[in-house]
Amino acid sequence: MNKFDKYLEFVREIKPSDKVVLCFDQDGDGIPATVLMLKAFQRLKINNVHWVPFIRNDRMHVAEEILAWNPTHVIFLDVAAEIYDALMGKLVSKKVMVIDHHETHKSFEGVTVLKPQNIGFEESNQYCTAKLVYDYMSNLVDLEDVSWITAVGIISDMGQRTWTEFLRAVFEKHNFDMKEDWYETVPGKIAQIMNSATSVNPMRSDEAIALLLNSLPKEILRSPLADLNSDINAEISKWMKEPIESFHEGLLNIQVIDNPSYSVGGVVSNKRSTAEREKAFIVITVFGDKLKVSARSQEFKVPMNDLLKKSVEEFDNANAGGHDPASGASLPRENLDEFKKNLVKFFGELLQLNSTS
Ligand SMILES: [Mn+2]
Numbered sequence: 359m360n361k362f363d364k365y366l367e368f369v370r371e372i373k374p375s376d377k378v379v380l381c382f383d384q385d386g387d388g389i390p391a392t393v394l395m396l397k398a399f400q401r402l403k404i405n406n407v408h409w410v411p412f413i414r415n416d417r418m419h420v421a422e423e424i425l426a427w428n429p430t431h432v433i434f435l436d437v438a439a440e441i442y443d444a445l446m447g448k449l450v451s452k453k454v455m456v457i458d459h460h461e462t463h464k465s466f467e468g469v470t471v472l473k474p475q476n477i478g479f480e481e482s483n484q485y486c487t488a489k490l491v492y493d494y495m496s497n498l499v500d501l502e503d504v505s506w507i508t509a510v511g512i513i514s515d516m517g518q519r520t521w522t523e524f525l526r527a528v529f530e531k532h533n534f535d536m537k538e539d540w541y542e543t544v545p546g547k548i549a550q551i552m553n554s555a556t557s558v559n560p561m562r563s564d565e566a567i568a569l570l571l572n573s574l575p576k577e578i579l580r581s582p583l584a585d586l587n588s589d590i591n592a593e594i595s596k597w598m599k600e601p602i603e604s605f606h607e608g609l610l611n612i613q614v615i616d617n618p619s620y621s622v623g624g625v626v627s628n629k630r631s632t633a634e635r636e637k638a639f640i641v642i643t644v645f646g647d648k649l650k651v652s653a654r655s656q657e658f659k660v661p662m663n664d665l666l667k668k669s670v671e672e673f674d675n676a677n678a679g680g681h682d683p684a685s686g687a688s689l690p691r692e693n694l695d696e697f698k699k700n701l702v703k704f705f706g707e708l709l710q711l712n713s714t715s
Pocket residue numbers: 387388436459486487515
């Protein structure tokens with residue numbers, strides 16, 4: 359008996375004549391999870407397997423793409439699909455499984471849900487989907503020779519702390535050098551490449567999957583996607599060196615990025631805010647006639663979602679949402695100056711509110 363026993367039936371029942379669709383989250387964990395699943399199915403001689411990228415804000419389109427394959431089985435990877443009733447409702451005639459590590463408290467009739475929380479693992483965010491797929495499918499087929507793909511998912515989802523021993527074994531097996539910075543190791547660099555492929559518009563997820571499926575690690579490091587990654591990194595360092603405007607004794611910082619070659623505002627605000635955790639960083643990216651805003655504050659004295667919501671309220675065709683430490687907004691370019699004034703004003707109000715309450 360092991361913790362995966364009651365989930366093995368789902369895959370064991372799939373026959374070579376069946377058709378499987380994998381629907382995956384397009385990021386550095388979802389892509390390795392998908393490739394591990396594809397490898398496992400190849401080895402199980404189940405060859406009619408297709409993949410469809412998940413798009414959060416266009417779920418009905420995703421349902422159509424899945425159904426267009428006329429599958430018998432659908433497996434969601436790194437997507438909490440069980441929470442989307444309309445999407446699940448479209449798939450009731452299919453056998454559906456969700457393999458994912460986003461903690462939810464919902465189920466959907468007839469859907470098999472494999473989550474860390476269901477197999478007695480508390481810290482869900484640490485048990486990335488790539489590792490979950492690897493551990494699960496290793497009950498059915500040997501995946502040790504491709505364990506490095508699992509390491510890519512772990513590093514991308516920042517699970518190093520929990521899986522240090524596993525990573526050590528993977529590095530030894532595949533002759534990768536250990537480095538102090540995991541992102542500088544071979545799987546860490548591949549994780550960066552996967553994340554670059556999925557951060558551009560249009561996303562290059564298909565290319566990322568094909569690359570991970572068919573190439574050796576050293577080939578991936580010399581691929582066109584690796585070039586894309588270095589271009590993006592160059593763009594990030596360029597904007598990291600640009601000056602920023604500071605307000606409220608340096609607690610509020612605003613940077614405008616004017617028509618960058620790649621959408622790097624989110625990464626820039628992340629990097630700045632992890633370096634100076636007590637400050638807030640608002641990066642406003644100009645894309646033609648639109649503005650895209652990334653707001654970050656690690657130790658949020660001022661909740662970023664409240665700040666952005668208040669600051670865009672008066673504008674047409676504007677919206678804002680997210681969480682206290684990380685939030686986003688979009689609005690028309692013509693509102694840039696007013697928006698910046700609002701940020702300064704409402705930051706002051708919220709700061710005062712939170713220091714007196
Ligand atoms: Mn994940």
